[in-house]
Amino acid sequence: MSSPTQRTLAHLRKQGYLVAITEKWNPWAKIRQDLFGIVDVLAVREGETLAVQCTSGDNVSKRVAKIAESETVPMLRKAGWKIVVHGWRKGANGRWALREIDCS
Numbered sequence: 094m095s096s097p098t099q100r101t102l103a104h105l106r107k108q109g110y111l112v113a114i115t116e117k118w119n120p121w122a123k124i125r126q127d128l129f130g131i132v133d134v135l136a137v138r139e140g141e142t143l144a145v146q147c148t149s150g151d152n153v154s155k156r157v158a159k160i161a162e163s164e165t166v167p168m169l170r171k172a173g174w175k176i177v178v179h180g181w182r183k184g185a186n187g188r189w190a191l192r193e194i195d196c197s
Contacts (some may be wrong), residue, residue, distance in 0.1 A: 097147040097181045100189055101134050104179070110136035110143065128163040131176070142174045150182025153192060170197060183197045 095103075101122060105112045115128035115135050127146070135145040136165055146156045156178045160166060169176060180192040 097179065098133055099151060100191075101145055101147045104191060105134070105136045105143070105145070110126045110138045110140075112136045124178075127180045129163070131160050131163045131165065138184050142172070144148055144169060144174050144176045145180045146176075148178065150190075150192060153180035153194060155156065156180075157194055157196060169174050 096118070100111050102114070112137050114133065116133040118124075119126050124148065126133055128144075131146055132144040133147045134145040136145060148156045148162060160176060160178065167178065174197070176196045178194040178196060180194070182190050182192065184190045
């Protein structure tokens with residue numbers, strides 16, 4: 094099974110974005126750290142920068158709340174970034190379904 098991040102990367106590449114993983118493992122603190130505390134994937138295409146928080150379908154509301162509480166969001170909005178949460182859930186048909194929440 095692929096991770097939510099890997100599914101997001103594939104989805105965004107199909108849409109013509111140049112993508113990069115910005116979440117990093119901190120071995121000293123033994124935690125994953127997101128860019129600006131909220132960005133797992135950064136995607137760009139002409140005239141657009143997209144910051145994505147990737148998660149499972151069950152954790153979408155927690156990630157939306159995390160973004161709402163972030164002190165970095167106002168600056169990202171001023172810079173013109175679109176901020177979204179990608180929640181992935183496997184449907185009854187066995188296919189992965191994306192739920193995208195715009196937090197811009």
